[in-house]
Amino acid sequence: MSLMYEMNEKAFEHGVPLSVHLDVTYRCNERCVHCYLDHDDHGEMTTAEIKGILDQLAEAGTFFLTFSGGEVFLRRDFLDLVAYARKLLFNVKVKTNAVMIREREAQELRRLGVEQIQISVYSHRAEVHDAITKLPGSWARTTRAIRFLKEQGLSVTIANVLMNGNLDDHKGAQALAQELGVSYTLDPTVSPKMDGDHSILNLRVPGSYLPTVFHDTSLVGNVEEYCAAPSTPGEDVLNGIPCSAGHTSCYITPYADVFPCVQFPLPSGNLRQQKFLDIWRNSSHLEEVRSIRARDLTTCSGCGHVGTCSRCPGLAFMEGNMRGPSTADCEKSFYRTGIPSENMRQRGLTVPAPHALQQLVQIAPALA
C-alpha cells in the first residue's frame, strides 16, 4: 500500500477535501470543438475573492490544488494567484493550453514551485490541432511553450482527448510527447456541455474504436490485466464509494459555485454566500453524494463490472440519476472486456447503442 494511498484513506476517514480543482476563469483564447464550457464572463471571482478561498482551503486541509479554466493565463493575476497558493504550501498543478506561455512565464512557474503542468495537445499535426482549437497557429505556440517549460525542468504532461477529429493521430501525439520528453495521457471522454447541450457528444469516437486504445500497452500497461473479465464483486466492492468526488475532492467554478467534481455539476453551495467548510460539511447535496455506496447503485450494483468500471457519477447525474449507470462508461467496460454490462442487458443490447447518451438533465449552476 503506497503512502499516498494511505493519506487518501486518512482523508476519506476524516472527511478532508484533500484535492480541489479550481477554475479561475471560463474565458478562453481557444474554441475547442469538444469544450463543455460557456466562455462568456458572467462575473468571475476577483483576486481577493480567490485568495480568500485559498486561505479557506488551506485551513480545511486541501493539499492538491489544480488551477484550470478556461485558459488560466487570460487572468492577468494568474501568477499572483499561483504565488499565493504556493505561500500557503499547496501542491499546485496547472492545466493550460500554454499558448500564452513564453520564457518569462515558464521561469516564473518554475520559481514558484508548480509541481506539474498539463497541456492540451490534440495531434502531432498542426492542422489537426488547430482545427480542433479553432485558433490558427495554436499548435506551434503550444509546442514551443512546452519546450520553454522543459528547459526550466518542469514536469509537463500532454493531455489528448480522443475524438472523431483526431482519431488517427493519437499515436502521433504520443510520439510527439516522447520527442518533447513529456508524459502523455489519452482520454476518450467527451462530456456534455454544462448548460445541458449534448450536441458535442457526436464528437465521441465510435465505441468500436475503443479496443484499439484499450489494447495498447503503451497506454494501459498490462493489457491482459486491464482487459480481464471482472471477478464477482465482493462485499468490499459493494460497500465501496463510486469515486472520490464529494468525499475527498471537489470543484470550484470561477463564479464561486461548489460542485462535487468538474464533471459532476450538482450545485452544492456558493462561496460568495457561505464559507467553504460550511458547504463542505453541511451541503445536503454533498451529503447525498457521500451516502451512496456501490450497493446503492440502481443498475450497476448488479453488474459484474461494478468493481472495475470507470463509471462516472457525474456523467450518470447528467443522464438523470446519480445512482444510475453512465452509459458512456458501460460502453468502455464492454469494449475493454467484451462482456456486456447489466445496463446493456436490461436494455436488450449485446453491443452498446450508438450515441447511447440521449437523455440529459439541464444543468444551471447559480451564476453571480
Next chain:
Amino acid sequence: MSNVYIARSTAIASRVLAGETMVMSVTDSTFFTLNDVATAIWHAADGVTPLTEIVTQNVCPEFEITPQEAFTDAEEFVRELATHGILQVSDQPMPDQDSVAGAA
C-alpha cells in the same frame, strides 16, 4: 552533523492531515509523512536555530527521549530530507531561508 542549521525548502508542498504532516518535494514529487518527532524538528527548522538546540529544546522534553536517541533520529531524518532538497542544511545560519509564511 548536529552542529548545523536546517531550513525548510521553499520547493515543497506541505499540509497537516489529521495530526500527521505530509511533505512533498515539488521538484521530484517525493512524498513523505512525518512522525511526531520529525514534525517537531520540521516546524523548528527556521534556518537560524542550531539542530542541537532544536533537539534539546523541542524534541527531548516533548517526547521524553534521551539526547543521544534524539540526535540519532534527527540526523537520519535531516539526511534523508536533505537528499531530496526538502530541507536545506548549512554549517552557517540561514536567516533568509526560513521558508514560506504559515509553513504547514
